[in-house]
Amino acid sequence: MxxxxxxxxxxxxxxxxxxxxxxxxxxxxxxxxxxxxxxxxxxxxxxxxxxxxxxxxxxxxxxxxxxxxxxxxxxxxxxxxxxxxxxxxxxxxxxxxxxxxxxxxxxxxxxxxxxxxxxxxxxxxxxxxxxxxxxxxxxxxxxxxxxxxxxxVAPFASLLPMLGVTAADGELGATLDEIRSRLAVHPGAGERAQPAIEVMISDFARYHIAMAVLASIVTVVLIGVSVLLWQRFAGTDPSDRRTRRVWAGFAVLSGVLSLPVLVVAVANISTSADPAPALLAFFEGGW
Known part of the structure; x- marks a missing residue:
């Protein structure tokens, strides 16, 4: 048996x-x-x-x-x-x-x-x-x-923090001082920027564009997940309270999380549109 x-x-x-x-x-x-x-x-x-x-x-x-x-x-x-x-x-x-x-x-x-x-x-x-x-x-x-x-996507820009911009001295410190001076007047009227400055600005912009794209994609996904979960919530039998609580909880979480990610996307779009001031702020220790 x-x-x-x-x-x-x-x-x-x-x-x-x-x-x-x-x-x-x-x-x-x-x-x-x-x-x-x-x-x-x-x-x-x-x-x-x-x-x-x-x-x-x-x-x-x-x-x-x-x-x-x-x-x-x-x-x-x-x-x-x-x-x-x-x-x-x-x-x-x-x-x-x-x-x-x-x-x-x-x-x-x-x-x-x-x-x-x-x-x-x-x-x-x-x-x-x-x-x-x-x-x-x-x-x-x-x-x-x-x-x-x-x-x-932008490995050069992501290496820059290793320069120790707030504590550098000697030849590196002098180099960073010169970079700050060049960035403070960029773009100079009638003056051609040093090629290295243009490379740094370009890669710094790419660095922020990458995050703007990633954050935008994640924002769309989070909003889409939130909508899908609310649909699941609406389609669940009202007597099944446990399942409805789970769907509603995750729908709210997805929607709420999309807001700070959207802020990140917007901030990075803004920085990538005018990267020189943000790069100067970085070299001055404010990034």
């Missing part, structure tokens, strides 16, 4: 899937911390994998580039820019994979929560708390993806 106490095979599936996704998320977080430097160092510039060496190399190469008067990067600066590009690409890819895994885990946990009505208040609360935490982590991971895509 078959036993009636054994749980159905499918009852263990969500738990196994959640465990696999959690393990995968932990592995990706570890890879995000350790792998990008190794992957970026697989090309020319393997010595730059050390943070201190990278900062020193960038500062020395930047001074050489500025003094050259050329538009094209010096070989040393190009090597640093290429390394930084590979570094950001690696981080963006890993963070994107992590975001996908976290979203899948969050969906799994919230589906389990919706089915947990007869499992007791403690189990339901644990599922809801876990699901909320995973969603927060997924949003943070998405922000990391955006930041690293931005860095990959």
């Amino acid at each position: 078959p036993s009636s106490t054994a749980p159905p095979r499918s009852a263990h599936a969500p738990g196994r899937a959640a465990a696999v996704l959690t393990a995968l998320a932990v592995a990706l977080v570890t890879a995000f911390v350790l792998a990008p430097r190794l992957l970026a160092a697989s090309g020319p510039g393997d010595a730059l994998a050390d943070r201190g060496s990278l900062v020193q190399a960038v500062r020395e190469a930047f001074v050489t580039y500025w003094n050259s008067g050329d538009r094209d990067f010096s070989p040393e600066l190009q090597q640093a820019v290429d390394y930084w590009f590979r570094y950001h690409v690696a981080k963006a890819v890993i963070a994107a994979l992590l975001t996908i895994v976290l979203i899948a885990l969050g969906v799994l946990l919230w589906k389990a929560y919706l089915r947990s009505g007869g499992l007791g208040t403690g189990r339901s609360a644990a599922l809801a708390s876990s699901g909320a935490l995973v969603i927060v982590l997924a949003l943070f991971s998405l922000a990391v993806v955006m930041a690293n895509v931005q860095g990959a």
Whole structure:
């Protein structure tokens, strides 16, 4: 006679899937911390994998580039820019994979929560708390993806903070003072800007255009998700209060989150339209 106490095979599936996704998320977080430097160092510039060496190399190469008067990067600066590009690409890819895994885990946990009505208040609360935490982590991971895509699109601009603009002295300090002077009068009437200035302004604009595009896309997606969830809310049986609360909660969250992301998009569009003052503010330590 078959036993009636054994749980159905499918009852263990969500738990196994959640465990696999959690393990995968932990592995990706570890890879995000350790792998990008190794992957970026697989090309020319393997010595730059050390943070201190990278900062020193960038500062020395930047001074050489500025003094050259050329538009094209010096070989040393190009090597640093290429390394930084590979570094950001690696981080963006890993963070994107992590975001996908976290979203899948969050969906799994919230589906389990919706089915947990007869499992007791403690189990339901644990599922809801876990699901909320995973969603927060997924949003943070998405922000990391955006930041690293931005860095990959404009690696030169994203290297500039390594110059230590507020604490530089010696030859680098003198170079930065000259850059501030040039930017303060840019564009000068009848005076041709130094090529390096134009390259910095162009890459700085690209840096902000990238974030403007990314933030605009995320804003549209968040608004679309909010509309879809409100439709799910409206189509759910009024007697199913738990499901309606979940749909409404996430619909409100998506709508609210779209507002600051939209502000980010607008701010970056504004900066990209007139990047020179913002670049000057950066070199003056105000960015």
